Amino acid sequence: MKVGYFLSSEEFTPAELLDQARRAEQAGFESLWISDHYHPWVDAQGQSPFVWSMIGALSQVTTLPITTAVTCPTVRIHPAVLAQAAATSAVLTNGRFVLGVGSGEALNEHIFGDAWPNADVRLEMLEEAVAVMRALWEGGFVNHRGTHYTVENARIYTMPETPPAIYVSGFGPKAVDLAARIGDGYVSTSPDGELVRRFRDGGGGSKPAQGGFKACFAPTEDEAVRIAYERWPNAGVPGELSQVLPSPKHFEQASEMVPPEKMREAHVCGSDPDAHLQQIEQYAKAGFDEVYVSNIGPHQAGFFDLYKSKVLPALKR
Template sequence: MTEYGYFLASEDYGPNALVEQAQMAEQAGFTSLWISDHYHPWNDVQGHSPFVWSVIGALSRATTLHVETAVTCPTVRIHPAVIAQAAATSGILLGGRFRLGVGSGEALNEHIFGDAWPRTAVRHEMLEEAVEIIRRLMTGDEVSHQGRHYTVENARLYDVPDEPVPIDVAGAGPAATELAARIGDGFITMSPDREAVDRFRHSGGGRQQGQASAHGGMKVCYDTDRDAAVRAVHQRWPNMFLPGELGQLLPTPRHFEQAAQLVTEQQVADSPIPCGDDEEEHIRSARAYVDAGFDVVLINQIGPDMRGFFDFYRTKVLPRLAR
């Protein structure tokens, strides 16, 4: 049966608000949490970007839910050996309730030291090598590595969880999906893409120790006024409507704001994002992920009425999805 989690947007809220939302998610009946890992928000209207590993430490004490980064880029801004330490510590704090979601990243977050932003094929190479390093360090053994992109010398993690942290890999497009199947314990994507899930599984991706393997992210905007919900999405998350590789290549929130001037409220209104308080619309969107073969659907509320959203899902949406 498909499970439903809540997606904490670090771009949109500060650390205290994220912890509070996690507690509300648990009370509403969500069973897991995603949390985004950003250095910058997509735009200044969102206006937040706390350090994800500190927030995860707080979540480990604030809720009993499973937690996953969605997603961490372990290749440019932070060396994979450091990500391995952060993930291992999170795995211990959460008592086996932590998964590490990784992806090839965006220039928005990764270019801050002035490093060149590699082309897609190179980013995939870097991610594959990074995941290898993380897994080796998770054993607690001393690791030395001289690879194409990374050097590790005499590194050892002294605090590791009893079982290695599962690593799920994000993908959008055939090459990234096949990479996820090759190196990931699970697959992450942000649309109800049946073809991608099938490609992941047919390319060798599957379940590890009974854990769910396909994780889908879903945006909604609950509001009792549908027009207000559409405006909220247009103001806060217009980046979702930008085409092609802009999301990976634009370097600053200012550039995203400039590109987003091409996005209209009508595009939002015509999109599949549920806007408003029509429970049938929210349920149809979630079931599209079920029909596409996802094991877990992580839902993020865009609008400002967080308490209204959680009450709406607790009383109307999640009970029907469970049936």
């Protein structure tokens, strides 16, 4: 299994993200995820740099492949603009860029006051957006008048040798079916083997499946639980709330119902390498080809040392 590092744009400054990318490559991680957010989930996370600026900077400090996990190409930014951004990112990284996409959440996409569509409409918009981007990557001028998007006399001039792959996120059956139908790969943050099988059986076949999770390294498990609850209590918010709540303050209110002990289930907490290995193994057993891990909190040096000295070598053995 390929193990990568997950850069959390919601929690760290641009300089910290660049430092983590360098550390990840030095520690032996094989690739990078980076989140694409307008807001953090809760104010305690405190950051949200523009992902396309970050990818440009990352291309100059690391040779690792980079995937957005994930970009919503439907409401906040028009797919014709994202097609240009992704093409430039692929050029900057010498083809080491994958555009991960998903149907988004109100937290990031409602900022212009547009009505937030229901799930079926969001998936319909996502499918059309992907078609628009791929048409632009074919070269030449594109004119498109669809259900949700209009493109007129648009051409992308700065193009990579090969168009970026598009991996599609899916957490429910309809989204997974769409990923299987239109995606070059599949993205999830749950070690759900049933969804991976649905992707593969529905047309995904042997295409890559990427999974990701958050850990919180600290000298003790209890300290890690405390840090995780301070910064990522929203991980315990149930159901579809993560797609429909519109602001960090609403996630903070919903997180008040999440008990701190829930963090032991939501995240890998502490410094025991076996706990981290067991979580990675869950994704391997579920059928994922790649897994990405993000570290919550301030103990970045300890996290990267743990993975460099114990976790990644154990996986290779």
